[in-house]
Amino acid sequence: MKIQLALDRMEIAEAIELTRKVEDSIDWIEVGTSLIKEFGIASIKEMKQAFPNKQILADIKTIDNARYEFELCFEAGADVATVMGVSPLVTIDICMEVANRYHKKVMIDLLNTSDEQKRELRKYKDAIFCEHVSKDQQEESGSQNHGTGQGVFSGFQVAAAGGINLDSIEDLAKSLNPAVVIIGSAITKAVNPSEAAAKFKQLILQTEGIKAC
């Protein structure tokens, strides 16, 4: 299980400084939507330059203009870029095609997708599917439910995002068993981010150790 550090609502320099403190404990770096919308594609470029050996995920949340946006991301150094599962399928087709051409990956964000949409999305076998409790759902409704299993995405690469903390990660690992856990404020807003990230890593290694037994 990989840890993706989500960086949001901060300056690029702050994102770099924060990542330096935790880089030994995390696997992927997410350039959050708010960084891209506030500072543009420069946010992806600067993160890749600062951490050339990490996987960089651009959370661009494409919903149209897929070729233009995905080419921007990959040219800027992103290894993975996101598209909304609620997009027209033609948009997701283009994302898959561009990613394939660049030998990069697509993460499909399942935020607010219907069951029917989820079933249709199963045709994208090379994608990573992200079960996503949005910031607004967490902050306004207190929701943290990522579902109780991989459901229609059993056998696919699955990621989980939204309000994951040290108390919830073990249950999440057992129920959803994601390939990637996306952690934001539980690390970035911790009193000691380095210590928090190390604890997440330790818990994940323990959980995987138990599973391997």
Added chain:
Amino acid sequence: MKIQLALDRMEIAEAIELTRKVEDSIDWIEVGTSLIKEFGIASIKEMKQAFPNKQILADIKTIDNARYEFELCFEAGADVATVMGVSPLVTIDICMEVANRYHKKVMIDLLNTSDEQKRELRKYKDAIFCEHVSKDQQEESGSQNHGTGQGVFSGFQVAAAGGINLDSIEDLAKSLNPAVVIIGSAITKAVNPSEAAAKFKQLILQTEGIKAC
């Protein structure tokens, strides 16, 4: 009927230069999603500084993190900002609340919304509803269908976007009767953008003249 000039897939300086050529014929200036994602919020700030007397629409396509994104847009000088109709309703609630606090407007982009979602969105009486044929749907499937009437949004402020040109605007005006027509490449890619914009304005004035008779 107002003309909203959509600026996409270009540098900020090019967007300003192009808008200078057509400003007498257009009403609203749309800072396109691609400008925001490529260059950040600076794209909104620079357009408002260059055209302080025009209405600036920030096509930020919010789908989460609504308070942060909408405050960024309005603080940068936007008069209208967009949210996706496929978002969780809690996100759209926040957009409406922030816009209300700033005395600004929300445009709800209906791209890929279901009939059920459209009916739910009718509760946002102060919003502008945008019937949207996406770039990807136009370019990959050749689709240009904006529907044949205002449907569930009869009596609401409606905008139409996607592939509108000099041949289609009269039919669109008659069938959908939008408050705002969003025109991109039919002006920005015209051999003579100033002439193209003036023709759109003339056609709209004629159509409105016929209706007033």
